[in-house]
Amino acid sequence: MVRNYHRFFSLNLYHEYYLNRKCPHLDIIPTPDCQMLFRRLNMHGRQIENQYVALIGTNEAQDPFINFGQIKFYRADYGQSIFRFYVSLKDPVFLNYTNLQPTPRKIFYFSNRAANFQNNYLNLTVPLEEYTTNKLYQPGKLVRDGKTGQVYEANSKHLSKKKTDLNDLALWAPKGLPYLGTPVAPLQTGKNYQPGDLVTHEDQIWEAVRQHICSNGAQLKDANFWLNRGTGQLQYPTGNDQIDFSNGNYLVTLPEPVNQAEISILGFNYHPENPAYDVPVSLPQTQHFSQPVSQVNVQLNQLPAGKYQIVVNKETVPVYYDPNLPNGKVLGVIEIFNFLPGDNPYALLTDEEKFKIPAYSIFFPTRRVLWKYIRKDDRAQTITDTGHNQYQFDLTGDAFISTVPIPLSEGVIKTLKLEFNTSDFKLAPLPNPSGQRFSKCHRDDYDYICSEMYLNY
Known part of the structure; x- marks a missing residue:
């Protein structure tokens, strides 16, 4: 029997550090319950480089195979199911060059409920905070x-x-996008473009989606060849994407001690118009204490893995529970919900249950650090940047330290010049510090991360 498959969705991991923006040091792994769901839906998944692609079996009408003619079973039977994935570290050095601040007992939570669709990126991260004054x-x-x-x-x-x-x-x-390691070049007709290549045209940035030779600027409007990325704004994971994690019991910390705790655990309601965590998933509990306590232990081990809201008296805490989550290497989890209506850009299917093939994205920010060059002796006098960034370095003792943090990148800054106290000797380009050797540099009441390099001159 011949089975046909169709691309269902993809999960794409990007990183500013890499010149091609592909993040190679993370694995996307279906959770045990997701693997069971894949089997029931005749699905398969595979990760290639930075992209995880999910395929689903189809019927003769090119619908999900469980649909039959005009009878649509997918949302009716699986609308309250979730595809869950672990985002696992393949190489811990990822944390060296990524601007993330992992917190103990928290994990990153990414979801297609993020409502953060910008510049044709279906971001799985929540919108970044707006800038405010007096902060x-x-x-x-x-x-x-x-x-x-x-x-x-x-x-x-x-x-x-x-x-x-x-x-x-x-x-x-x-x-x-305009501020990555490689500047975005203007569109060139007659050039052979590869998938992922970026160009600028009329103050807009475009990304090639397939290999082709560009014939003219009008071709940018053809979605078969190009995706419009607006003026290049991106969204990134931050602390607002983190959630408390538990693999058994969870301690809720209260604002003040109590003698009695009313406990409720709420799950997701899968309501297309008013989605919320407001459905009780266990019987309410009442705990009494002989002495006032400020922490209340809540048992979660009777629940399926997933995200919940724990309510203790008037205190509400979102918690991610998963008894099977591997220790140590898991950076976060991804949840792809099936209930979203067809007009939602994050939905897997149209209202007629035709494939939309969403490409979900997470874009990791590169870390910025002070660059510190330690000179061998006092013959080295100044470091100047002849490029467009115009980075400046102050000499403190025997160390040249950049005045602002500089982004780590797979690319190389080739415009740094080391000058000596003799005008006939200069060194350019100056090698760049690596993202492997870090120290601290105290400046203006703050300990900055610093990337060091010892000079032999």
Whole structure:
């Protein structure tokens, strides 16, 4: 018997560090319950480089195979199912060059309920926080301009005073496709473009989706060849994408001690118009204590793996429970919901249960660090940047330290020049520090991460 399969959806991991933007150091692994769901739905999945592709068996009408003619079974039978995946570290060095702050007992939670569709990216991360004034920002913090959507990363610890501070390069660095390691070049007719290549045309950025030779600018409008990426704004994982994790019991911390705790555990309601975690998944409990307590133990081991809301008195805490989650290497989880209506850009199927083939995305930000060059003796005098970034370095003792953090990249900055106290000797380009050797550099009441390199001159 010949079985036909159709691409159902894909999960794409991107990273600013890499010149091709493909993140190779993470595995996407279906959870045990997802593997069972795959078998029931006649599905198969495979990861190739940074992309996980899910295929599903089809019928003669090219619908999911469980549909029969005009009778659509998929949403009716599987609308309340979730495809769950682990995002696992293949190489811990990933955390060296990624601007993430993993927190103990938390994991990253990515979902097609993120409602963060921008520039044709179906982001699985929640929208970034908007920039506000009168707030203390730490280096590495990501914010979004609420008007333009442009994303910025804090270069220094500072109290925000006015909106125009975002234009101060000492305080903020703009992020997005125009600011990656390789500048985006203008469109060239007659050039052979490969999938993933970026071009600019009339103040817009476009990404090639297949190999082709570009004949003219009008071809950019053909979705078979190009995807419009707007002006290149991106979205990234932050602390707002993290959730408390438990593999058994969970301790809820209360704002003040109590003698009695009313406990409810709520699951997802799968309501297309009013989705929420408001469905009781176990009987309410009441715990009494002889002495006031500020922490209440809640048992979760009777539940299926997934996300829940725990309510203790008036305190509500979202928690991700999974007794099978592998320890140590799992960075986060991905949940792909089936209930979304067809007009939702994140939906797997149209209302007629035809394939939409969504390509979901997670875009990881590269880490910015101070660059520190330690000179051999006092003959080395200055480091200058002749490129468009115009990075500056201060000499403190025997160390040249960049005035702002510089993004780590697979690419190389070839515009740094080391000058000596004799005018007839200069060294250019200066080698770049690696993302393997880090130290701390204290400046302006903050311990910056610093990438060091010892010079032999």
